[in-house]
Amino acid sequence: MARSAIPEPVTAVTDLAGAWLPLRLEQVERRLAEIAAGHGEPIAADAGSTLAAGGKRMRPLLVLLCAGREAGEEAIRAATAIELVHMATLVHDDVLDDAPMRRGRPTVVANAGRARALATGDLLYSRAFAELAAPGSEAQVAALATASVALARGELAQRQDAYHADVSAERYYLRCRLKTAALFECACVVGAERPEPEREALAAFGREIGLAFQLLDDVLDVIGPPERTGKARGADLLDGTVNLPLIRARDRDRGLSSLDLRGLDERAAEQVCDRIAATGATQTVRAEARERVERAKSGLREAELTAGDRHLFELVADGVVERYS
């Protein structure tokens, strides 16, 4: 997979933040590696490959950033736990999709079969909560459990909606809140306790950039290019997932409403992508994502951040809509 020329949000932020942030991200990375290795073979191999394929570490970054430079051990634990839940959902998603590759590497299900992949996902879930089992951690457990329930509900909603070409934008956003935004929101509040108005401001920040993140994922699914995103165009369509570009395009190209998603092969999916792009729907959705990012940024006023810290948050938010994978 080709590296994007645009800097990853993580890199841009850690370059600016000073030593504390990269140091903590490294601690999280080390903890994740320990956990992956801590259950003997073959778990180490499966969990390790998931870990390596994990990507941008957006969620741990958010945990650490929102917890702040004064945060202690509990922020590391929270960042680790949230990435473990994220990894668990990736492993289970790949089981459902029988996905051969993720981020240029074979998936656990491809390497080890459905049974091992399913159990590996369960193990990662359980390890996430094990990570939070420390005195005074009940708020963290509550936040992560709530987010995990939302993830599962989002997955259920998406599978329920699969191949229904007439799914509404409202329903899409509900799904998106559950499946993507809930864990981003959790990441922003789980690393340190804060007074209520500040906590809510950070939660809203997480929610908005989570939605923006998903919207951009949808756009990239339609326009690619594959050599930058690392996956074929139209994967959502082949999966039966009606994403927002398709929903917005339906209003402009009525023929798309009566599309039979079940009949598509890879070639046909790419053609539908071209047709969606031709309506201008991807620009519309990208604009919606940017709006979300702006809303996320302006909401930070309530969070009582220093100008320097606020700039870091803004960089993360901008990074979400300026990426290719």
Place this chain on the structure above:
Amino acid sequence: MARSAIPEPVTAVTDLAGAWLPLRLEQVERRLAEIAAGHGEPIAADAGSTLAAGGKRMRPLLVLLCAGREAGEEAIRAATAIELVHMATLVHDDVLDDAPMRRGRPTVVANAGRARALATGDLLYSRAFAELAAPGSEAQVAALATASVALARGELAQRQDAYHADVSAERYYLRCRLKTAALFECACVVGAERPEPEREALAAFGREIGLAFQLLDDVLDVIGPPERTGKARGADLLDGTVNLPLIRARDRDRGLSSLDLRGLDERAAEQVCDRIAATGATQTVRAEARERVERAKSGLREAELTAGDRHLFELVADGVVERYS
């Protein structure tokens, strides 16, 4: 499925315990029903059918019994959480086995497909930890997370060993500790905090009856009868699972060592069951289970129970080896 004439352990114990125990089991039942119904359709239907098919509520019973009659709300929460984890593993197991029925009802995977069943299992896992997110609950979270990790490791070990007819008894017991005994052990310590020697005595009780429980499951898989167990004989063999009766039988009927489990159909599996039974291995394993139960009972001396309470524990332990499903 026919009801067994032998009293279920739960019934026998609740009849003797006095009102507090049935009352609390009912509270757990109500809480489980609330949770199943609390996420809208179609989750309610899937989780509800799992709940209804859940069976004996052995694990919540153990939680409540070990927590004692003075225990508070935290015992109800723990009993609910542990049953949710148990339900989650059943739903995921059925996905892997593509099982059509469990306890005479269609499974979630049969009703709703793999995708919904997998997400339902994840939801139940997450809800379990949500249940424990209360002040001072870190020991409970730790215990349940540890047990859940063990369950997943046990599942992984079992799948790794599948179709290996030469699996050793030691390896079998390791798997069994992870896949069955760990959650029983957790049930015995998660409902209330106790001083260390007492806690360890209850943990050992749970471990031993958990192992005995699994051994009897194995025996019932070989001898049935299906009209009492509610499932066909030889299901383990068809699944590639080398259980203890087969391991013990191998030593007496050498031909069983070279058995090719991959080649079996239902009829052939039943014939292998007959051959295992003919060696007397099922009596051997039943005797091993009874030994475990005796060890569990004699270990209770360390737990400082009243004579009345100790009798309840003994009834539960005996019930484990005197059941048909």
